[in-house]
Amino acid sequence: MGLFDYSKEPRRDILFMDIKSNYASIECVLMGLDPMKVSLCVMSHADNSAGLILAASPTFKQVFGKSNVGRSRDLPFHAETRKFNYKRWYDTATPNIFGQVPPPDKAYVDFIEEWAKNTYIVPPQMSIYIEKNVEINQILATFTSMSEVHTYSIDESFLDVTESLDYFFPTILDRGIKIDLLAQKIQRKIFRQTGLYATMGMSNCNPLLAKLAMDNYAKKSFNMRSLINYEDVADKLWTIPEMTDFWGIGKRTAAKLKTLGIRNIKDLANYDPDRLKQIMGVMGVQLIAHANGIDETTVHDPNIKKSTSYSNNQTLHRDYDDQTEIETVLKEMGEQIAVRLRKSKKFATSISFYVGFSFMETQPTIKSTKKIDPTNHTQDIQNLITREFRKLYHGGKIRRLGVSANDLTEVNVKQLSFFDVTDNLECSAKLKEEKIQDSVDMIRNNYRFASVQKATALTKGSRVIARTNMIGGHSAGGYEGLD
Numbered sequence: 001m002g003l004f005d006y007s008k009e010p011r012r013d014i015l016f017m018d019i020k021s022n023y024a025s026i027e028c029v030l031m032g033l034d035p036m037k038v039s040l041c042v043m044s045h046a047d048n049s050a051g052l053i054l055a056a057s058p059t060f061k062q063v064f065g066k067s068n069v070g071r072s073r074d075l076p077f078h079a080e081t082r083k084f085n086y087k088r089w090y091d092t093a094t095p096n097i098f099g100q101v102p103p104p105d106k107a108y109v110d111f112i113e114e115w116a117k118n119t120y121i122v123p124p125q126m127s128i129y130i131e132k133n134v135e136i137n138q139i140l141a142t143f144t145s146m147s148e149v150h151t152y153s154i155d156e157s158f159l160d161v162t163e164s165l166d167y168f169f170p171t172i173l174d175r176g177i178k179i180d181l182l183a184q185k186i187q188r189k190i191f192r193q194t195g196l197y198a199t200m201g202m203s204n205c206n207p208l209l210a211k212l213a214m215d216n217y218a219k220k221s222f223n224m225r226s227l228i229n230y231e232d233v234a235d236k237l238w239t240i241p242e243m244t245d246f247w248g249i250g251k252r253t254a255a256k257l258k259t260l261g262i263r264n265i266k267d268l269a270n271y272d273p274d275r276l277k278q279i280m281g282v283m284g285v286q287l288i289a290h291a292n293g294i295d296e297t298t299v300h301d302p303n304i305k306k307s308t309s310y311s312n313n314q315t316l317h318r319d320y321d322d323q324t325e326i327e328t329v330l331k332e333m334g335e336q337i338a339v340r341l342r343k344s345k346k347f348a349t350s351i352s353f354y355v356g357f358s359f360m361e362t363q364p365t366i367k368s369t370k371k372i373d374p375t376n377h378t379q380d381i382q383n384l385i386t387r388e389f390r391k392l393y394h395g396g397k398i399r400r401l402g403v404s405a406n407d408l409t410e411v412n413v414k415q416l417s418f419f420d421v422t423d424n425l426e427c428s429a430k431l432k433e434e435k436i437q438d439s440v441d442m443i444r445n446n447y448r449f450a451s452v453q454k455a456t457a458l459t460k461g462s463r464v465i466a467r468t469n470m471i472g473g474h475s476a477g478g479y480e481g482l483d
Helices: 022-030 058-064 086-092 104-117 126-140 160-167 176-192 207-216 232-236 251-259 264-271 273-279 284-291 323-343 377-390 418-423 424-447 464-470
Strands: 014-019 038-046 052-056 120-121 151-152 156-160 199-203 225-227 309-320 346-357 366-375 398-406
Touching: 014 176, 014 207, 022 038, 022 052, 022 126, 038 058, 052 058, 058 104, 126 156, 126 176, 156 207, 160 176, 176 199, 176 225, 199 207, 207 225, 207 232, 232 264, 264 284, 273 284, 273 418, 309 346, 323 346, 323 377, 323 398, 346 377, 366 377, 377 398
Parallel strands: 038 120, 199 225
Antiparallel strands: 014 156, 014 199, 038 052, 151 156, 309 398, 346 366, 346 398
8 A cells, every 4th residue: 555544544424526517417407308318518609610618418428529628610510510520530530551531431421410410509508507506505505514515616516424424324334335325315306306417426534535536436337426435545546547537637747747757646656755745846745645545625624715816818709800809809808807906906016918819820829918017907907908919919810818917916005106196197187087997896886897888898899798798708698799
């Protein structure tokens, strides 16, 4: 076994719940379809080639070989016509020994087109997804207190059921049996009330093992449940086939570990912690602990992130090649960042933005970061972004934009320059603008952000009104906010 004495480790009974193909499953239920049998995907902006696939049913993933997130242009069929995507085939298929890509087999083309015709492609309805999430949390609260539930994402939650097991199953001694029975009860209640399938990772030890049980075993289990305890580390953790299938290890970390001779989780679990700490710092020690199944966190640990930046990113619904339209959207994003700064009483000392070109363009993404005097003033931020954009942009179709305010400071550390206090006219104008900003912010807080807008919001390229109808950048209820 590894480097740890498990007898000294505290134990808590933890469930990790994941709603299977959440958004797609909800859409299936709303349409009266079985989420496990129908081919369906939730696609934002399905009317263009850059449509984003947000979720897909298990059948869709199996037939088309796609994960939850992707672009419609990467599908083996065209979303708008449901015909075979020959371009993707010739771009991605393996060439033969002569360096040529053979045409697709007719039976395969017919298979894809037949499934495509019977596939539902629906727009996102984020407000409904959030309502379902609230409903599921209310169900979870009937099995343990809300203080014992930690929401991990919109469709995933940790539950500490240590105190609940004896309440629901007082006569059963084996805690592994108890937690499996409780997970089964939760699955059935969620299905009866919502029609959704829940996958359950379980551990009588800690949250990490419950998460790994769900990710690597429960999703492949016929009953969608799996249990991992300290006693199972060698058999269930060290045998995970890919390093990147382990929580917290991405491609870059896996590549770095490989250079050290660490090719699997067992190698990591038995590596010299002092040496890995020297190379990777505290993260190296944590990785070794996780590889041995050790996790010191609990579902009660507050997830407090100290904000050092505010960002606003969006993928446009079409290609923009008119510079005035692009600048309009950048200014709108800059204004939204400034509003967030003022609301949190923060000042930015650095502003960044990026402009990404269309898929068909070959130009590299435009990026810029500039240090500034502390500000949360809308016009200051907009002027900086516009000035730098005009220096760097020389034409081309734009599809992605991002603006961020960085290196935030508290409002009470803002310093006025010598010129601010001596130039009465400039200072007076600044104070007048700030009073107008405060008034507009107050109206927006009471009557929605879109209640007060500049005239540019009515122009062709503006996105500010359309995006107020969205949640998390996606449609709240099927409306994409087209121009």
